[in-house]
Amino acid sequence: MDYLSIIFDQVYKILFLLIPVLVSVAMIVWLDRRVWAFVQKRQGPNVVGPFGLLQSLADALKYIFKEMIIPSSSNKVIFILAPIVTMTLALIAWAVIPFGATQVLADINVGILYLFAVSSLGVYGIIMGGWASNSKYPFLGAIRSAAQMVSYEVSIGVIIINVLLCVGSLNLNDIVIAQKNLWFVIPLFPMFVIFFISALAETNRPPFDLPEAEAELVAGYQTEYSGMMYAMFWLGEYANILLMCAMGAVLFLGGWLSPLEIYPFTLVPGAIWLILKILLLFFLFALVKAIVPRYRYDQLMRLGWKVFLPFSLIWVVLTASFLFYFNLLPTN
Amino acid sequence: MIVHSIFFYTFSLIAIISAIMVTASKNTVHSVFFLILDFISISCLFIMIGAEFLGMIMLIVYVGAVAVLFLFVVMMLNVAQQKNQWFAAKDSSKHIPIGLIISTLIFVEIIIVIGGWKYKPEIFDLNNSLTQFSLSNTHSLGQILYTDYIHVFQISGMILLVAMIGAIVLTFRQRAGVKRQSYIKQISRERAEGVEVLEVETNKGVRIDE
Numbered sequence: 001m002d003y004l005s006i007i008f009d010q011v012y013k014i015l016f017l018l019i020p021v022l023v024s025v026a027m028i029v030w031l032d033r034r035v036w037a038f039v040q041k042r043q044g045p046n047v048v049g050p051f052g053l054l055q056s057l058a059d060a061l062k063y064i065f066k067e068m069i070i071p072s073s074s075n076k077v078i079f080i081l082a083p084i085v086t087m088t089l090a091l092i093a094w095a096v097i098p099f100g101a102t103q104v105l106a107d108i109n110v111g112i113l114y115l116f117a118v119s120s121l122g123v124y125g126i127i128m129g130g131w132a133s134n135s136k137y138p139f140l141g142a143i144r145s146a147a148q149m150v151s152y153e154v155s156i157g158v159i160i161i162n163v164l165l166c167v168g169s170l171n172l173n174d175i176v177i178a179q180k181n182l183w184f185v186i187p188l189f190p191m192f193v194i195f196f197i198s199a200l201a202e203t204n205r206p207p208f209d210l211p212e213a214e215a216e217l218v219a220g221y222q223t224e225y226s227g228m229m230y231a232m233f234w235l236g237e238y239a240n241i242l243l244m245c246a247m248g249a250v251l252f253l254g255g256w257l258s259p260l261e262i263y264p265f266t267l268v269p270g271a272i273w274l275i276l277k278i279l280l281l282f283f284l285f286a287l288v289k290a291i292v293p294r295y296r297y298d299q300l301m302r303l304g305w306k307v308f309l310p311f312s313l314i315w316v317v318l319t320a321s322f323l324f325y326f327n328l329l330p331t332n
Numbered sequence: 333m334i335v336h337s338i339f340f341y342t343f344s345l346i347a348i349i350s351a352i353m354v355t356a357s358k359n360t361v362h363s364v365f366f367l368i369l370d371f372i373s374i375s376c377l378f379i380m381i382g383a384e385f386l387g388m389i390m391l392i393v394y395v396g397a398v399a400v401l402f403l404f405v406v407m408m409l410n411v412a413q414q415k416n417q418w419f420a421a422k423d424s425s426k427h428i429p430i431g432l433i434i435s436t437l438i439f440v441e442i443i444i445v446i447g448g449w450k451y452k453p454e455i456f457d458l459n460n461s462l463t464q465f466s467l468s469n470t471h472s473l474g475q476i477l478y479t480d481y482i483h484v485f486q487i488s489g490m491i492l493l494v495a496m497i498g499a500i501v502l503t504f505r506q507r508a509g510v511k512r513q514s515y516i517k518q519i520s521r522e523r524a525e526g527v528e529v530l531e532v533e534t535n536k537g538v539r540i541d542e
Contacts, residue, residue: 003335109470110388113392117396128365150396157392
């Protein structure tokens with residue numbers, strides 16, 4: 001009976017986390033399209049519901065009732081597995097995101113490594129989908145995406161090392177608490193910029209959306225997908241984007257901490273602050289999509305390997321020497 | 333404890349079955365996917381014995397990077413047609429003795445190491461230095477790796493660097509007649525050298541790009 005109550009307790013907590021995440025993914029799609037439209041002086045989706053808020057719901061219904069087409073020459077098991085993998089990986093990472101000092105599903109010692117591992121596994125959904133479709137365009141998209149995500153992971157890893165040097169712990173809550181006096185966005189501002197750009201590349205957002213570049217590859221790895229499976233890719237992609245925003249918020253913007261530790265701000269619960277920071281980062285993501293043209297593939301690779309990697313490595317050396325020289329290295 | 337052993341046997345069963353499937357499956361891409369499953373279940377086992385740092389590094393390095401490159405290479409070779417020709421070939425029986433010798437060697441080595449560790453634990457003095465249980469295993473790994481074993485650690489890093497440089501040297505070739513983009517050249521171009529107004533005579537034309 002003990003085990004059963006533990007299981008029920010955990011399932012309740014997981015549902016309490018996942019359902020808001022899924023709903024906010026649907027809302028964030030609407031927000032993305034709205035921001036994109038306003039930059040281009042359009043209205044965007046504004047018909048279904050107030051301000052078009054229910055547009056994503058209508059889209060989801062449309063996808064559910066559409067036929068799922070599985071190409072006859074595809075590798076069927078992997079073809080069906082691919083969107084499931086994308087979706088699952090995008091959701092399991094939320095387990096370690098802290099919404100408050102105690103409001104975290106799994107407060108593990110190696111939280112940041114877990115986040116990094118799960119986000120680097122995200123490439124499998126795309127590779128599996130692209131390969132199993134057994135078609136030229138999805139395959140090219142998958143190959144591009146594999147190279148791109150492996151390249152930008154490296155610089156994200158080095159940026160995480162920068163933050164870890166200042167914290168001295170791999171636990172996400174410790175990372176948040178270490179920013180109590182000064183958010184890391186101020187001393188590590190160049191790293192924040194590089195993290196933001198690498199996050200764009202890691203989630204295949206414009207200007208790095210080469211895996212699904214519609215002018216060259218139809219829709220990249222999603223070309224052969226339809227109906228609910230396409231919707232799952234789509235949801236997984238946006239859940240990943242939200243996750244990257246949450247990671248940026250935790251690493252650089254102080255997570256659930258309020259911007260000023262004075263009276264009116266401390267009334268607001270930490271979860272609200274975290275959500276506001278995630279939304280701010282997502283707004284930047286949406287703006288970048290609207291205002292920047294797509295990179296060429298060789299420029300993308302050059303940026304990742306020849307600019308970001310050396311720069312963030314040098315910054316690691318600088319951070320480490322600064323902390324060492326002024327005796328600021330965290331000890332515990 | 334029962335739950336612990338249930339999870340342990342589940343993960344190890346998955347690990348062993350997927351390791352067998354890596355060699356047994358006909359499609360090479362499927363083999364790589366089974367290899368990934370194997371890595372993941374082994375990292376779950378690492379996490380179960382409390383080595384969470386090793387488990388996560390296993391996921392990041394092997395699953396997140398190495399296996400992606402495996403897939404990359406295997407998918408580039410058109411393996412859909414050549415479903416394991418290696419086993420279908422006539423002279424494949426030649427390789428069996430060599431394989432047997434190598435696998436027996438590896439088996440004996442594992443027996444020696446695990447037997448020694450089980451029956452004479454004092455030989456492995458690393459055990460004694462690891463017994464600071466108040467620290468998380470990330471901390472204790474770091475303390476051992478960067479103090480007692482710093483030279484070994486540095487040398488392994490150097491070996492990896494040399495291997496990387498070697499791979500680059502092997503694949504790098506300078507081809508003649510390839511037009512490359514130079515960003516500095518592009519940016520520092522001025523109107524005077526970019527645009528030229530010519531008087532073109534009728535039926536003569538001009539030659540550009542000289």
